Amino acid sequence: MIKQTHIELLNIDGELETLPADTYTVQQAVNLLGFGWFHVKLSLFVGLCWMADSMEMTILSIIGPTTQCEWNISTYQKAFMTTIVFLGMIISPSFWTQLSDRYGRKSALTFCGVLLVLYSFLSSVAPTFTWLIILRALVGFSIGCIPQSVTLYAEFLPSKHKGKCVILMDCFWALGACFEIALALAIYPNFGWRWLLGFSTAPLLLFTSLTPWITESARFHTINGNYDKAVRVLEQIAKDNNRQMLIGRLTSDYEANPPHQLKTLFKPELRKTTLILWFLWMSCAFCYYGLVLISAEVFLSDKGKATPSQNCSSVNTKDFMDLMWITFSEFPGIFLTIAVIKRHGKKKTMTLQFIIFSICMSILSLSER
Numbered sequence: 001m002i003k004q005t006h007i008e009l010l011n012i013d014g015e016l017e018t019l020p021a022d023t024y025t026v027q028q029a030v031n032l033l034g035f036g037w038f039h040v041k042l043s044l045f046v047g048l049c050w051m052a053d054s055m056e057m058t059i060l061s062i063i064g065p066t067t068q069c070e071w072n073i074s075t076y077q078k079a080f081m082t083t084i085v086f087l088g089m090i091i092s093p094s095f096w097t098q099l100s101d102r103y104g105r106k107s108a109l110t111f112c113g114v115l116l117v118l119y120s121f122l123s124s125v126a127p128t129f130t131w132l133i134i135l136r137a138l139v140g141f142s143i144g145c146i147p148q149s150v151t152l153y154a155e156f157l158p159s160k161h162k163g164k165c166v167i168l169m170d171c172f173w174a175l176g177a178c179f180e181i182a183l184a185l186a187i188y189p190n191f192g193w194r195w196l197l198g199f200s201t202a203p204l205l206l207f208t209s210l211t212p213w214i215t216e217s218a219r220f221h222t223i224n225g226n227y228d229k230a231v232r233v234l235e236q237i238a239k240d241n242n243r244q245m246l247i248g249r250l251t252s253d254y255e256a257n258p259p260h261q262l263k264t265l266f267k268p269e270l271r272k273t274t275l276i277l278w279f280l281w282m283s284c285a286f287c288y289y290g291l292v293l294i295s296a297e298v299f300l301s302d303k304g305k306a307t308p309s310q311n312c313s314s315v316n317t318k319d320f321m322d323l324m325w326i327t328f329s330e331f332p333g334i335f336l337t338i339a340v341i342k343r344h345g346k347k348k349t350m351t352l353q354f355i356i357f358s359i360c361m362s363i364l365s366l367s368e369r
Helices: 026-033 039-072 077-089 095-103 105-124 128-145 147-157 157-166 170-190 193-197 202-213 218-223 225-240 263-265 268-300 316-329 328-345 346-366
Strands: 006-010 016-022
Touching: 006 147, 006 202, 016 077, 016 268, 016 346, 026 147, 026 157, 026 218, 026 225, 026 346, 039 077, 039 128, 039 157, 039 193, 039 202, 039 225, 077 128, 095 105, 095 147, 105 128, 105 147, 105 193, 105 202, 128 202, 147 157, 147 218, 157 170, 157 328, 170 316, 170 328, 218 225, 263 268, 268 316, 268 346, 328 346
Parallel strands: none
Antiparallel strands: 006 016
């Protein structure tokens, strides 16, 4: 008699996957359960996170010129109001990572959502510029938790769909920017920046109210030894995706993929890749956020909008519409990126996009409106 040690199953994509006959890991289960209704709901939840993050970034380019006029602050003070948000984002990720690793991604995101709603709303009633700076710094600190939503999302995704689904999350980022500008068109001209800040917490409120119904990561449960909870999570995925639950004993892939310290990235075999990827990410952030923040300044530099006595500029409806068109252009860019990556790979796509960006920015810097 020959004992069966492995089984072969077809996953949701019709691909053959070999599993031990009596055990399986979280990732193996996720791969076999495929992408379905569970992931659609999770995508919407994570999308709300990205929308909220995008709105907080977009609003910086709107409230900067406005507060400069209202409080007669200097250009350096206006720039510092933006800088302090990014400083908060720089110092907070380590805190949020440790919190999510200890208490779970869901708990960390819930706490983050509550803080973001609180600090964003308080920013709308800040009595002085100093208080606004403090509150925006706390907003930046809270935003540092948003990447944990991607960690939660990726831990539920089948391996085949991870890259494509994470890139598609950029659609929610662009949607958040469009929603913020639409709010500005409806609210800012008649009610001002304070009401705009208040109403901009809407996605945050929705996100926070939905967190009790979000499922904690099955991988987080297995790492902490809660296998019964992890199995219940996988059973929920199977139910939502209309798939049959695997039969066997769930084991942890923690030993196969143990956590590493930061210094691991600087081992000889990883040092070059680490430094290059850090530089590329810094370049992407510098270019993208820089473009977002200077867009309003480019429109306001048009002659006739400056008020020399106050050293400030006013934002009108045409400026908002111009910003809206710029934001809409992100959608075809996202889908084009996915198509090019599929055909030519990530490295060539990044190289091509950096070249196109450099050419366009050079033309913009030399042109006159």
